[in-house]
Amino acid sequence: MDCxxxxxxxxxxxxxxxxxxxxxxxxxLAACSRCRELVETLRAENRILxxxxxxxxxxxxxxxxxxxxxxxxxxxxxxxxxxxxALGAAVxxxxxxxxxxxxxxxxxxxxxxxxxxxxxNLSYYFGHGGAAVLTHYADIAGWVSLLGLLGSSALLLGRxxxxxxxxxxxxTVLLALSLPSIxxxxxxxxxxxxxxxxxxxxxxxxxxxxVRIEGVxxxxxxxxxxxxxxxxxxxxxxxxxxxxxxxxxxxxxHIYTFSQSLDVGGQVGHGIYAWVQSLRVxxxxxxxxxxxxxxxxxxxxxxxxxxxxxFAGSVDxxxxxxxxxTMTGGDLTLANSAxxxxxxxxxxxxxxxxxxxxxxxxxxxxxxxVRVTKTRFAQPKxxxxxxxxxxxxxxxxxxxxxxxxxxxxxxTQAVGAGWRSVGLGFAVLVGAPVAMIVxxxxxxxxxxxxxxxxxxxVAIYLAKVWVGAFLGKVLLKxxxxxxxxWLLGLLVGLLIITVAGFIPFVGGLMRFGVVCLGLGAFAWxxxxxxxxxxxx
Amino acid sequence: MEELELESVLELARGxxxxxxxxxxxxxxxxxxxxxxxxxxxxxxxxxATSEVFLKLQRSIDSYDGSVPFPSWxxxxxSNHCIDALRRKQREWQVIGEAEADAALLEVAGPGPSPLSxxxxxxxxxxxxxxxxxxPENYRVPLVLRYYSDLSYDEIAQRLGLKRDHVxxxxxxxxxxxxxxxxxxx
Numbered sequence: 251m252d253c254x255x256x257x258x259x260x261x262x263x264x265x266x267x268x269x270x271x272x273x274x275x276x277x278x279l280a281a282c283s284r285c286r287e288l289v290e291t292l293r294a295e296n297r298i299l300x301x302x303x304x305x306x307x308x309x310x311x312x313x314x315x316x317x318x319x320x321x322x323x324x325x326x327x328x329x330x331x332x333x334x335x336a337l338g339a340a341v342x343x344x345x346x347x348x349x350x351x352x353x354x355x356x357x358x359x360x361x362x363x364x365x366x367x368x369x370x371n372l373s374y375y376f377g378h379g380g381a382a383v384l385t386h387y388a389d390i391a392g393w394v395s396l397l398g399l400l401g402s403s404a405l406l407l408g409r410x411x412x413x414x415x416x417x418x419x420x421x422t423v424l425l426a427l428s429l430p431s432i433x434x435x436x437x438x439x440x441x442x443x444x445x446x447x448x449x450x451x452x453x454x455x456x457x458x459x460x461v462r463i464e465g466v467x468x469x470x471x472x473x474x475x476x477x478x479x480x481x482x483x484x485x486x487x488x489x490x491x492x493x494x495x496x497x498x499x500x501x502x503x504h505i506y507t508f509s510q511s512l513d514v515g516g517q518v519g520h521g522i523y524a525w526v527q528s529l530r531v532x533x534x535x536x537x538x539x540x541x542x543x544x545x546x547x548x549x550x551x552x553x554x555x556x557x558x559x560x561f562a563g564s565v566d567x568x569x570x571x572x573x574x575x576t577m578t579g580g581d582l583t584l585a586n587s588a589x590x591x592x593x594x595x596x597x598x599x600x601x602x603x604x605x606x607x608x609x610x611x612x613x614x615x616x617x618x619x620v621r622v623t624k625t626r627f628a629q630p631k632x633x634x635x636x637x638x639x640x641x642x643x644x645x646x647x648x649x650x651x652x653x654x655x656x657x658x659x660x661x662t663q664a665v666g667a668g669w670r671s672v673g674l675g676f677a678v679l680v681g682a683p684v685a686m687i688v689x690x691x692x693x694x695x696x697x698x699x700x701x702x703x704x705x706x707x708v709a710i711y712l713a714k715v716w717v718g719a720f721l722g723k724v725l726l727k728x729x730x731x732x733x734x735x736w737l738l739g740l741l742v743g744l745l746i747i748t749v750a751g752f753i754p755f756v757g758g759l760m761r762f763g764v765v766c767l768g769l770g771a772f773a774w775x776x777x778x779x780x781x782x783x784x785x786x
Numbered sequence: 787m788e789e790l791e792l793e794s795v796l797e798l799a800r801g802x803x804x805x806x807x808x809x810x811x812x813x814x815x816x817x818x819x820x821x822x823x824x825x826x827x828x829x830x831x832x833x834x835a836t837s838e839v840f841l842k843l844q845r846s847i848d849s850y851d852g853s854v855p856f857p858s859w860x861x862x863x864x865s866n867h868c869i870d871a872l873r874r875k876q877r878e879w880q881v882i883g884e885a886e887a888d889a890a891l892l893e894v895a896g897p898g899p900s901p902l903s904x905x906x907x908x909x910x911x912x913x914x915x916x917x918x919x920x921x922p923e924n925y926r927v928p929l930v931l932r933y934y935s936d937l938s939y940d941e942i943a944q945r946l947g948l949k950r951d952h953v954x955x956x957x958x959x960x961x962x963x964x965x966x967x968x969x970x971x972x
Contacts, residue, residue, distance in 0.1 A: 257955065
């Protein structure tokens with residue numbers, strides 16, 4: 251008699267075979283030792299499965315509480331968030347009461363002006379060329395981290411996509427080949443000094459407590475230190491990140507600096523881009539191009555051949571400015587000896603903070619505006635636009651739910667992971683732009699980067715939709731997931747997010763949290779959706 | 787309450803005694819959570835589901851007639867709850883239906899992968915557990931219902947809306963998949 255299929259024996263081992271078939275199988279087993287053995291093994295296998303399953307997953311250990319006493323994780327997380335918000339509110343309240351000196355107001359990120367300045371300055375700073383040099387140097391750091399990233403990705407991906415390993419190798423080789431040739435001299439010690447009789451032919455990267463250039467650097471100088479002093483000559487650009495940067499010699503290129511103070515008492519061939527607390531061009535200082543700076547104090551006693559654009563707490567001018575002077579900030583003083591070749595444009599808080607000496611010369615127009623801030627809550631159009639944005643978000647949510655129901659609901663659910671989502675979201679928020687820049691730098695990655703950018707922006711927008719829907723779901727306590735409930739939840743959630751977003755200080759923090767949370771949930775869901783579908 | 791016989795606790799619980807319900811929770815929450823965790827695949831949803839099962843229990847305990855042991859009955863209730871939850875997730879159970887046609891293709895016992903019991907060892911148990919968690923839903927759910935909740939083929943078929951024969955096939959394949967994983971770990 252022929253042996254039965256293994257499936258039949260499996261059913262028998264489960265005790266689920268009945269009737270005539272069971273009878274036949276038993277008869278066969280009596281005669282066939284090989285099949286008997288198989289059935290025994292299958293039974294043992296079942297016992298092992300039961301045993302394995304009886305060992306509960308690790309998380310089960312904590313299940314000793316009472317359901318009606320156990321606070322749901324939602325409430326736990328909400329409690330933490332509430333505590334953090336309260337703490338944040340207290341801190342910002344305290345911060346606000348500290349009466350930040352008027353001069354530092356632009357640095358106070360909690361004041362709306364400070365926040366705006368921060369964003370605006372940075373974009374302006376980078377827009378005016380700071381980015382060019384930064385990316386130049388970031389290349390080096392970028393490539394090093396890229397290689398590290400590639401190595402680890404290769405390990406990870408290699409495990410996941412064994413078959414695509416050759417493609418990955420090709421990509422690695424391509425990327426490695428496109429590495430820029432790096433010609434740099436690096437020095438690192440407590441005191442880095444280029445002596446008066448010394449010439450460095452390459453660009454120099456110097457890090458130390460004190461970086462002193464008395465000789466000549468033929469390329470750029472990239473300096474990190476407590477004090478960076480240039481009394482010799484830098485033929486290229488000077489890029490410094492230091493507590494104190496002093497230039498008494500010559501920098502033939504630009505100066506890009508992020509320092510506590512920048513003192514220029516020598517020659518700068520081109521412009522200065524500075525993000526500093528105090529910027530001073532003394533009477534011996536000469537800047538061949540313009541200055542763009544964010545600073546608490548700006549003192550211009552020397553010559554600046556072109557325009558000066560500053561965002562500063564206070565600006566004192568007693569030297570020459572070849573073209574326009576544009577300032578936004580606290581107070582402005584032009585001494586008798588001051589000369590502005592072009593227009594003077596100032597945006598200040600109070601008229602009385604502008605002091606222009608009688609004999610100061612202004613070649614062009616004089617435009618001084620006092621910023622009047624009117625609360626937006628008093629303007630009807632504010633409410634109109636809020637309503638429009640809310641409806642727009644609802645529409646997006648509805649469309650998403652119609653076209654991608656599983657994904658949208660899944661993402662909404664993933665928001666509930668709380669800290670996991672926040673952490674992941676923050677990583678994506680920061681990591682994605684880095685990945686895009688790296689992608690663009692490789693040239694072959696430009697299309698990918700652009701697509702990533704589009705996805706990134708879409709996801710940032712959708713973050714509030716998912717978080718809103720989740721919030722609404724929690725508050726409305728709807729376990730079912732009909733489209734109507736989801737949308738109602740979304741409306742409630744979005745309303746809360748929108749209103750809470752206008753709470754002073756905390757609102758911004760909360761909006762940031764929402765973006766992180768939503769992005770994290772999105773990334774998580776994307777990861778899950780991309781996993782191979784179940785096979786049958 | 788802790789030292790009381792299950793019968794007495796159940797009796798009290800039927801009268802909606804909060805302490806008795808709490809005691810049932812204390813005794814069985816881990817087991818229910820384990821089931822939910824295996825069936826639903828994520829800790830968060832399993833936690834929610836466990837809470838919901840016990841909240842439902844306050845109402846549904848009246849319907850427990852003692853014909854099956856209470857733990858089995860409770861696991862059945864929890865299984866139903868999880869299956870409902872999975873359905874709500876709009877996972878397509880039709881996928882299972884589609885596979886039915888090729889059930890006949892299964893081969894006669896031969897030199898296929900050796901059964902799980904031959905290759906499993908103590909240190910592999912954790913790996914197997916992990917592999918179960920990673921099984922596709924249509925394999926995992928019947929497997930867990932059979933070997934955790936101890937449901938019969940008919941009960942599984944009825945709950946999942948499948949034919950009995952197909953439940954057998956799914957279980958068979960699930961185990962074959964686990965064997966494959968276990969062999970891979972050797």
